Amino acid sequence: MADARKIFAPTPTPETQPFWDAAAKGQLRVKHCTACGRAHHYPRPICPFCGSDRTEWKDATGRGVIYSFSVMRRASPPYVIAYVTLDEGVTMMTGLVDCDFDALRIGQPVRVVWTPTDGGPPVPMFTPR
């Protein structure tokens, strides 16, 4: 268990079920649009860039760099929220775990860590690599 907190369990919907099915197998997926060629996150069936419905799931490397983060000191226990920019070019909200909070820095390379949730599928958090 990466974190002592109870992690909010996401509710899969028909449009996001493939993301969570892959998550259960430890695979991060990103939606790509075959009409405009751009990747987006969070995943939608209709591309937020060009409006096409020709979107498809692609496996992601699970690697990225920290775009920004903050240690929520006021919480007990403290935790880290972050934005991580994936190799695929999209920046996603996430958490940083299994690390020294005081050593984190923007630009640091990270890899995905699947974190159990409170009764739902695991969610993608990241740790320094």
Add this chain to the structure above:
Amino acid sequence: MSIRDQACIVGVFEHPTRKADGISLAQLHAEVARGALADAGLTKDDVDGYFCAGDAPGLGGLSMADYMGLRLRHIDTTETGGSSYVVHVAHAAEAIAAGRCDVALVTLAGRPRAEGMATGTAPRNYGAAAPDVAFEAPFAPTVVNQYAMAAMRHMHEFGTTSEQLAWIKVAASHHAQHNPHAMLREVVTVADVVGSPMISDPLHRLDCCVISDGGGAVIVARPEVAKRLKRPIVKVRGAGEAVKHQMGGQVDLTYTGARWSGPAAFETAKVTPADIKYASIYDSFTITVLITLEDLGFCKKGEGGRFVSDGNLIAGTGRLPFNTDGGGLCNNHPANRGGMTKVIEAVRQLRGEAHPAVQVKNCDLALAHGTGGSLGTRHASATLVMERG
């Protein structure tokens, strides 16, 4: 259709309470409406347009019209979080220009403090139907840690420091000392701010706004109505609004929707940032002010830290007096929505009715800016330019 000079702000009222034990939410709305109408010299029967947002109880505008006994021919319940009321003033001016109403009432009220709400530090759940929730809520976003990520990135890209952010709180506290209703009236120093407990890196407790109950109201009216009232004329000169979000994953936390709402407002008003004598800038956190000032063009992107330093926002000494009521940082942030009080203090300044210690000399042109939602994810920006008549 330009709204320039099509409408005037004829009445304003800020509820004096900061903790509304024993006052219902509906009653707060009615009290601020009554206060603003009295300020204008109008009665509720003069009101034919009503504006409110998500803070209004029940069916919002319908419930409040019923409760207050309003007879309306125009209603607008645009919900853009804390910026709603800045948007409402602009929409009221548009409605008046279009002939849809003559006297518009805008109300805001809330009692998060009486209800014990952990406004900034507890995750808010907007329900599973919100498409972002499954991809954000597991990471426990709160208001403060989202704004903290914007601050962290700004520091990384531009070298902004905690001390520079602290100057914004220092300026607000200098103003709040003169406001008997302000929650925090003690003048603080940069050392006080950076020495206060860390809430979410890099934001300290004193980088955050207060949590308060209360509310406010504004009356917007046709210029012909304004001319027969006995109050100083305040004209709506220009406005802009914009929405910024995560852009499909092309996240950039270094700017806000003010980058678009500001130029739109200045263009309508036919003025530039250099013409503005006083600015009410939404101040949920110190970082909100700093990034907004850059986006509105008061300084270049990345230079906000230098711009706010050394008392540059303090009335009487600084180049751009801001939030002379003490703002959300020290005075009041009713219902966790600061747009209303931003408009109200700007009107006080244009009327020459701000506290003498903070009244800007020859204040003929003022700006009010609202931010609603979160800089970290999705928000609305609204900019209003007002002129003394």
